[in-house]
Amino acid sequence: MNDAPVLNLKGVVKRYGAVTALDGVDLEIGPGQFVGLLGPNGAGKSTLFQVIAGLFAPDAGDVQLFGTTHRANGPAIRRRLGVVFQERSVDLDMSIRANLRFHGRLFGIGGAALDARIDALAVQFGAASLLARPVRNLSGGQQRKVEIARALINEPDLLIMDEPSAGLDTPSRRALVADMRALSQSQGRAILWATHLVDEVDEADAVVMLRQGQVVAAGTPAELIRQAGAEDLTDAYSRLTGSADQ
Numbered sequence: 001m002n003d004a005p006v007l008n009l010k011g012v013v014k015r016y017g018a019v020t021a022l023d024g025v026d027l028e029i030g031p032g033q034f035v036g037l038l039g040p041n042g043a044g045k046s047t048l049f050q051v052i053a054g055l056f057a058p059d060a061g062d063v064q065l066f067g068t069t070h071r072a073n074g075p076a077i078r079r080r081l082g083v084v085f086q087e088r089s090v091d092l093d094m095s096i097r098a099n100l101r102f103h104g105r106l107f108g109i110g111g112a113a114l115d116a117r118i119d120a121l122a123v124q125f126g127a128a129s130l131l132a133r134p135v136r137n138l139s140g141g142q143q144r145k146v147e148i149a150r151a152l153i154n155e156p157d158l159l160i161m162d163e164p165s166a167g168l169d170t171p172s173r174r175a176l177v178a179d180m181r182a183l184s185q186s187q188g189r190a191i192l193w194a195t196h197l198v199d200e201v202d203e204a205d206a207v208v209m210l211r212q213g214q215v216v217a218a219g220t221p222a223e224l225i226r227q228a229g230a231e232d233l234t235d236a237y238s239r240l241t242g243s244a245d246q
């Protein structure tokens with residue numbers, strides 16, 4: 001089995017004028033790992049996602065996905081990467097199926113193979129009866145699931161999710177985390193899950209704590225709790241980053 005990292009960042013720096021949004025970030029994710037990127041607003045999470053997605057290059061440092069770089073092999077990386085951004089990107093007036101078809105075709109998937117994938121995703125997300133509905137008529141939680149299903153259409157080896165639970169109530173949030181952890185385990189897809197809510201990542205394989213563009217701690221939840229001399233991950237997070245949850 002190939003255990004080479006699906007994501008490997010070394011010394012990543014990104015500045016917006018005088019603001020240093022990422023200040024030497026190192027981060028490694030192995031195949032099938034569920035990794036939480038935990039940090040308060042302004043920590044640099046969204047900027048990091050944009051760098052990983054290849055939307056812009058960092059000012060310094062090395063960004064490798066699947067052992068290669070966007071510059072050398074952008075299309076090959078995009079075929080193996082799924083991205084869920086904070087902003088909604090599905091079309092509200094199109095049905096779920098039409099949205100997923102449109103996105104699948106961008107990856108060169110079509111015909112019966114694409115419809116089979118869409119049907120499988122709909123079953124997985126408990127939305128088989130909703131496929132013909134315009135996204136506009138779905139609840140907030142269902143709309144998030146369409147975003148995520150869309151990001152899975154190319155069966156990515158790495159899925160990056162920027163605050164995917166934003167706007168969901170607590171039960172929907174918990175259910176989404178559990179679903180995605182189960183998916184990561186059953187299908188061997190690595191997931192990088194960005195959040196400012198500790199309870200979403202307290203069972204992650206690893207947690208990376210980001211503050212003011214720097215990784216202040218990284219490890220398994222148990223290691224971070226031990227390192228901080230804390231009672232639980234919430235306590236470790238506030239000790240290590242000086243941030244309160246919420």
Ligand code: ADP
Binds near residue numbers: 019021043
């Ligand atoms: P997070 O996603 O953790 O909230 P961001 O990556 O959005 O963090 O922001 C990191 C820092 O970079 C913040 O100080 C933010 O104000 C700044 N920043 C983000 N995007 C821009 C931009 N387009 N122009 C200028 N500053 C930005």
